[in-house]
Amino acid sequence: MYCPFCRHPDSRVIDSRTADDGLSIRRRRQCPECGRRFTTTETASLTVIKRSGVVEPFSREKVMSGVRKACQGRPVTEADLAILAQQVEESVRSTGIAQFDANEIGLAILPHLRDLDQVAFLRFASVYQAFDTLADFESAISELRTHPSAARPDSTKE
């Protein structure tokens, strides 16, 4: 990070804090050469391309609000949703890919939602996997019966 005043190629971080949106980190830096202070903002590199073509930062809140609708009337708490959103973020980040389609995020949600609540999973899957017919529901349900858990190796659920 170059000093914006004297172009010295190094700087010292004196304070870091997460910005209000939770998606970027603000760092207060000091130049060891001229001693002046400046602020940098580093944004998380994970971005999502919406269907409209707009690119926006990945947002756990958006994951939660998308899943919340599918969970209406189900015994799923806000804390469950927050954990699910964190799991989704970890799984997409672990791919090392920096940009996803909104639809791919939807698909990344599915195995985690399946572990959380099977009815909510079916509602969500019917949208994201574009179920057209009752047969699509039937095959998803029979798949759930055969494999009640997504049985992810990193799952901590019993």
Ligand SMILES: [Zn+2]
């Ligand atoms: Zn400087």
